Amino acid sequence: MARITCTPGDLIQWDSAENCLAPLTDLQKDCLQKLEQEFSSLDTSTYEDTNENSEHLNQDKCDNITQIERCQDVLEYYTKLEREYMSSENLKYMLYLNDLQTRRQECQELCELIKDTLEDFSILFKQYAEVSDKTSSLHNASEELISDQKQLNSMVESIAEYVKYFKEVDVIMEKLEASTLSVNSDMFFNIVDKVDVNMDALQTNNTFKESATYLVKYRHCQSKIITLIQNYIFNLFSRTTESILNFNETEGIQENMDAALALFYGRFQTIVSKAKPIIEQVETKSVKRQEYNDLLLECHQCYWSQRGLVLGPSIQKSLSAIKERYNGDHCSLVRHSCALLLHASVDEYRLFYEFFSKPSTGLTTFLESLCTSLYDTIRPFIIHINHLETLAEICCILRIEMLDEHVQNNFEPLEGFGNICLQLLHDVQERLVFRAQLYLQSDVLNYNPSPGDLAYPEKLKMMEDIAESIREETRQSRMKRISVSSTDSNILEPVSRNHIIMDSIYQKSHMGSSPADLHGMWYPTVRRTLVCLSRLYRCVDRSVFQSLSQEAISLCVQSIEKARNEIELRASTLDAELFQIKHLLILREQIAPFQVDFTIKEYSLDFSRVKMAAFGLLEKSSKLFTLSNNALLEFLLEEVNAIVADVLRTIKFKLPNIQQSMQLYLANKETEFILLRPIKNNISAAFAQLYQLLSKYYTSEELLLIACPLPEQISVILSSSSLIQNKSIQSENKNSQDKEEL
Numbered sequence: 001m002a003r004i005t006c007t008p009g010d011l012i013q014w015d016s017a018e019n020c021l022a023p024l025t026d027l028q029k030d031c032l033q034k035l036e037q038e039f040s041s042l043d044t045s046t047y048e049d050t051n052e053n054s055e056h057l058n059q060d061k062c063d064n065i066t067q068i069e070r071c072q073d074v075l076e077y078y079t080k081l082e083r084e085y086m087s088s089e090n091l092k093y094m095l096y097l098n099d100l101q102t103r104r105q106e107c108q109e110l111c112e113l114i115k116d117t118l119e120d121f122s123i124l125f126k127q128y129a130e131v132s133d134k135t136s137s138l139h140n141a142s143e144e145l146i147s148d149q150k151q152l153n154s155m156v157e158s159i160a161e162y163v164k165y166f167k168e169v170d171v172i173m174e175k176l177e178a179s180t181l182s183v184n185s186d187m188f189f190n191i192v193d194k195v196d197v198n199m200d201a202l203q204t205n206n207t208f209k210e211s212a213t214y215l216v217k218y219r220h221c222q223s224k225i226i227t228l229i230q231n232y233i234f235n236l237f238s239r240t241t242e243s244i245l246n247f248n249e250t251e252g253i254q255e256n257m258d259a260a261l262a263l264f265y266g267r268f269q270t271i272v273s274k275a276k277p278i279i280e281q282v283e284t285k286s287v288k289r290q291e292y293n294d295l296l297l298e299c300h301q302c303y304w305s306q307r308g309l310v311l312g313p314s315i316q317k318s319l320s321a322i323k324e325r326y327n328g329d330h331c332s333l334v335r336h337s338c339a340l341l342l343h344a345s346v347d348e349y350r351l352f353y354e355f356f357s358k359p360s361t362g363l364t365t366f367l368e369s370l371c372t373s374l375y376d377t378i379r380p381f382i383i384h385i386n387h388l389e390t391l392a393e394i395c396c397i398l399r400i401e402m403l404d405e406h407v408q409n410n411f412e413p414l415e416g417f418g419n420i421c422l423q424l425l426h427d428v429q430e431r432l433v434f435r436a437q438l439y440l441q442s443d444v445l446n447y448n449p450s451p452g453d454l455a456y457p458e459k460l461k462m463m464e465d466i467a468e469s470i471r472e473e474t475r476q477s478r479m480k481r482i483s484v485s486s487t488d489s490n491i492l493e494p495v496s497r498n499h500i501i502m503d504s505i506y507q508k509s510h511m512g513s514s515p516a517d518l519h520g521m522w523y524p525t526v527r528r529t530l531v532c533l534s535r536l537y538r539c540v541d542r543s544v545f546q547s548l549s550q551e552a553i554s555l556c557v558q559s560i561e562k563a564r565n566e567i568e569l570r571a572s573t574l575d576a577e578l579f580q581i582k583h584l585l586i587l588r589e590q591i592a593p594f595q596v597d598f599t600i601k602e603y604s605l606d607f608s609r610v611k612m613a614a615f616g617l618l619e620k621s622s623k624l625f626t627l628s629n630n631a632l633l634e635f636l637l638e639e640v641n642a643i644v645a646d647v648l649r650t651i652k653f654k655l656p657n658i659q660q661s662m663q664l665y666l667a668n669k670e671t672e673f674i675l676l677r678p679i680k681n682n683i684s685a686a687f688a689q690l691y692q693l694l695s696k697y698y699t700s701e702e703l704l705l706i707a708c709p710l711p712e713q714i715s716v717i718l719s720s721s722s723l724i725q726n727k728s729i730q731s732e733n734k735n736s737q738d739k740e741e742l
Contacts, residue, residue: 162208165202165214168194168198169214169217172191173220175187176191181228183228184232189281191225192281195218196222196285199219202218226295230298232278233275233278233302236275238306240267240306241306247263268351272355275355276354276355279356280357283357303352308366311344311348312370315340315341322337323337331390331397333378334378335397337377338401338421341371341420342414345417348370349367349412350413364415364416365416367415368420374424378424379424382394385435387435388432388435388436389535391539392432394428395539400538402418403422429541432536436552437548440552440555443528444525445555445559447524449563454570457571459521523560523579525563529553529587530587533549536549553587560583564577684711684714684715687709691710691711694708
């Protein structure tokens with residue numbers, strides 16, 4: 001180790017605050033501070049003893065001073081004293097040095113001990129590493145053994161889990177063969193569940209050895225289970241049916257319907273608690289397994305067959321009793337028979353779902369077969385009914401009362417009943433349409449009118465005379481009551497007002513109507529046609545009604561045409577045409593509520609009137625559109641004056657009689673306005689067409705010379721004439737009311 005030399009500058013910077021040559025760490029400073037505290041705590045007596053010893057030594061030294069004889073002795077003695085002095089001065093430092101050396105020795109010994117300890121620790125660590133390696137290898141080996149043990153245990157468990165599927169088949173077969181096994185028990189249900197679970201496991205793991213063989217065994221167990229359930233359910237239903245039939249034969253309770261219902265439904269309801277749990281198991285398993293689904297269908301068929309044996313004869317006897325009770329009253333027969341099957345269908349639907357929870361389409365078929373006896377009972381009567389009223393009422397019963405009110409509001413239980421009712425309704429409608437066609441042919445088209453039916457206008461005049469006499473008698477009796485009541489002045493005015501009010505109401509209610517306009521005055525074929533259509537309207541489909549109504553209206557119009565020809569022979573053409581107009585208007589008014597399109601479009605071209613005009617135009621084609629020497633105008637105006645004169649003569653002499661006859665036949669001002677409206681429209685359309693033709697081929701100056709009125713002017717003229725006529729009618733009515741009040 002190199003020797004370190006110290007200079008005064010280095011000593012200054014040895015422990016300076018800045019640029020320290022030997023900086024101490026905080027730990028070193030703490031150690032020095034602890035050493036100072038330790039040194040300062042030493043016993044001061046030691047130092048005192050040391051001083052005393054030094055004084056004794058000095059004294060001894062003084063005593064031992066030798067005599068100085070030479071100069072050399074002086075120097076030696078001086079040197080000796082100097083040494084002693086120096087040693088006495090450095091004694092405490094020497095002691096401290098000795099102490100430090102002692103401590104150093106102790107530290108060296110401690111370091112040796114630490115070194116030995118570290119060596120021991122190193123040896124111990126090596127031994128620990130060897131032990132740790134051995135322990136970790138042992139631990140790993142243990143973990144591997146534990147893992148292998150777990151794997152083997154899981155393998156054993158899995159093997160045991162799958163082996164039980166093979167072991168349990170023999171136990172299950174023994175239990176199924178036991179005579180004490182009850183189908184309606186928890187043990188049986190557990191066996192059923194276990195068989196299904198084991199079969200699923202074997203089907204999933206079909207690679208196992210002999211899995212196919214054991215699967216066959218489980219299928220045999222399953223078939224055994226299905227056979228047991230089938231025998232149990234079938235025996236339960238059949239024994240219940242036999243008890244009902246035997247009790248019915250011995251007691252004879254068919255006549256008492258309440259007792260019969262209690263027997264037919266009460267006996268089956270008593271076995272619900274026995275059959276329901278098993279059927280629920282079958283329904284639950286039928287979702288996944290076809291075998292149980294087939295078993296469920298067989299249970300349904302057995303149930304329906306047994307219920308058919310119970311209800312079939314009873315329903316047939318009940319229908320026979322209803323048929324005997326309402327013999328001749330076909331409507332009551334249909335109503336009560338349908339009510340019987342309706343309630344039976346609802347009760348059967350409810351009873352079925354007390355046993356079964358899963359819906360079945362076969363239930364509707366069963367209920368429909370149960371209601372077939374209704375069809376077989378009623379149809380022979382329907383095909384022999386000739387009266388339209390009866391057929392129409394039966395249609396209303398089936399359509400409204402049964403299908404609309406009951407079947408639509410409770411469709412699922414009554415679907416089969418509704419199908420039978422619909423078949424009956426179709427048969428009734430077919431019979432109704434057939435009878436209606438025969439009726440229209442015989443009583444409308446081939447109607448042979450009596451002389452009274454063709455007594456026009458005599459019967460209308462007679463009805464007007466009767467109505468006038470009735471009004472006169474009513475007016476006279478009212479005047480007498482008013483004169484009698486005038487004796488009391490307090491009551492006079494209220495009574496007169498009441499009569500005036502009642503009279504005005506009477507006038508308003510009868511204004512525009514006449515006895516000639518009553519149903520009894522209609523031609524019989526019109527009345528029969530309308531009555532027939534009114535009965536058919538709610539009974540048949542719209543398309544059928546539209547076709548049949550067109551045929552009926554056509555036949556009715558033919559009968560009216562036939563009557564018109566006969567009236568024309570015995571009276572006059574005017575009476576015949578007014579008769580035809582009157583009844584065609586009645587038909588038009590009465591068929592409006594049916595909302596059926598009765599129009600049939602037929603197109604034809606008539607060129608007879610154009611032929612001669614075309615020849616005349618061809619001869620004068622050069623002067624066709626000129627006002628001066630205009631061939632067209634000359635052609636059009638050649639006979640205008642004669643035609644106008646004839647029209648004026650007809651209006652003056654014949655129109656009043658025609659108007660009176662029209663009022664007599666129509667007997668309704670509103671009908672007259674109905675006829676007047678298309679006439680106005682035709683006149684306006686004719687003038688509009690003429691104005692368009694003139695505007696196309698003539699100038700404005702020529703139009704002024706022609707002076708043809710505009711279509712708007714024609715409409716105003718026609719409207720003003722209608723207003724004048726209305727005012728005249730109102731004034732006449734007011735005058736008549738005033739006369740009656742006076």
